[in-house]
Amino acid sequence: MKVLVTGASGNVGRYVTENLLKMGERVVTAGTNTQKLIDLFQDKVDPVYFDFTKKKTFKNALENVDRVFLIRPPHLGKPEDLYPFIDAMKDYNIKLVSFLSLMGIEKNTIPPHHKIEKYIESSQIPFAHVRPGFFMQNVSGVHSTEIREMNKIFIPAGNSKTSFIDAEDIGLSVATLLRNPEIYKNTAHTITGAEALDYFQVAEILSRVTGRKIEYAKPGFLKYRRHYIKKRGLEKAFVNVTVALYFMTRMGTAKDVTDDFIKLTGKKPRTFEEFAIANIDSFQ
Numbered sequence: 001m002k003v004l005v006t007g008a009s010g011n012v013g014r015y016v017t018e019n020l021l022k023m024g025e026r027v028v029t030a031g032t033n034t035q036k037l038i039d040l041f042q043d044k045v046d047p048v049y050f051d052f053t054k055k056k057t058f059k060n061a062l063e064n065v066d067r068v069f070l071i072r073p074p075h076l077g078k079p080e081d082l083y084p085f086i087d088a089m090k091d092y093n094i095k096l097v098s099f100l101s102l103m104g105i106e107k108n109t110i111p112p113h114h115k116i117e118k119y120i121e122s123s124q125i126p127f128a129h130v131r132p133g134f135f136m137q138n139v140s141g142v143h144s145t146e147i148r149e150m151n152k153i154f155i156p157a158g159n160s161k162t163s164f165i166d167a168e169d170i171g172l173s174v175a176t177l178l179r180n181p182e183i184y185k186n187t188a189h190t191i192t193g194a195e196a197l198d199y200f201q202v203a204e205i206l207s208r209v210t211g212r213k214i215e216y217a218k219p220g221f222l223k224y225r226r227h228y229i230k231k232r233g234l235e236k237a238f239v240n241v242t243v244a245l246y247f248m249t250r251m252g253t254a255k256d257v258t259d260d261f262i263k264l265t266g267k268k269p270r271t272f273e274e275f276a277i278a279n280i281d282s283f284q
């Protein structure tokens with residue numbers, strides 16, 4: 001039987017896929033852009049057209065599958081958007097669904113991940129929730145423009161700390177869970193890096209790695225919002241979600257450090273410095 005990876009072209013899904021393939025699993029990769037999946041994995045996977053909002057695409061994705069990596073695409077804001085697919089999984093003999101959730105979600109009912117976790121649990125499908133901290137890829141992705149063009153980290157996180165994790169490490173964690181459904185059924189794992197850094201420290205690391213002086217601009221929420229909507233042209237709804245996340249970060253919700261990654265994989269998580277060196281092209 002195969003493993004279905006939703007969001008397979010995304011930050012985490014691509015590494016879930018790569019790690020499952022290394023472990024010798026057969027993988028069905030799913031998304032609305034199958035060409036992206038072919039470009040990424042060539043003939044190593046079975047790409048399927050799949051859309052959470054289109055029920056008729058579920059059957060193709062779930063055929064000959066007994067484990068599932070489930071993500072909530074960021075633009076699907078309502079937990080209910082994922083319920084039809086979770087219901088559909090009940091008709092297949094799924095041994096484990098690993099849902100990409102959020103650190104601290106067990107105590108935070110506001111993000112959609114909270115209700116999605118509960119819905120999966122009530123479906124009786126064996127589950128292994130993965131609750132990661134902030135991805136390092138946020139810095140090398142959406143926030144890298146300001147680093148490259150202004151030598152500034154333009155993030156409204158105040159003086160707070162974040163236990164950044166590399167999406168590649170999350171991918172390895174998820175693949176480990178899906179490879180061992182009996183061992184990990186009905187569990188939850190909070191995956192973080194080994195250290196919590198504030199953005200002044202992130203700026204120091206990036207300065208060291210790039211050889212340029214990079215500063216943490218420490219903008220307020222209004223300045224941040226204006227910049228990303230007006231100058232960068234990002235969608236208002238997306239920017240508002242990030243404002244809420246950085247507000248929570250300021251409240252200290254992103255700083256906990258766990259050893260769940262080491263327990264699962266036997267490896268140390270990548271440090272931010274190692275990540276910055278490996279992804280230096282994103283910063284210059």
Ligand SMILES: NC(=O)c1ccc[n+]([C@@H]2O[C@H](COP(=O)([O-])OP(=O)(O)OC[C@H]3O[C@@H](n4cnc5c(N)ncnc54)[C@H](OP(=O)(O)O)[C@@H]3O)[C@@H](O)[C@H]2O)c1
Nearest residue numbers: 007008009010011012031032033051052072073133134135
């Ligand atoms: N960023 C963080 O720091 C962080 C931390 C903790 C948790 N999370 C959670 O991680 C999740 C996002 O994961 P990610 O960053 O790996 O994803 P991502 O890079 O944003 O990619 C989204 C994926 O979803 C697919 N997709 C988009 N619309 C779809 C649809 N209608 N039906 C099916 N697939 C669709 C996309 O592929 P196509 O284009 O082919 O459709 C793509 O592969 C979110 O739920 C977020 O809350 C993020």
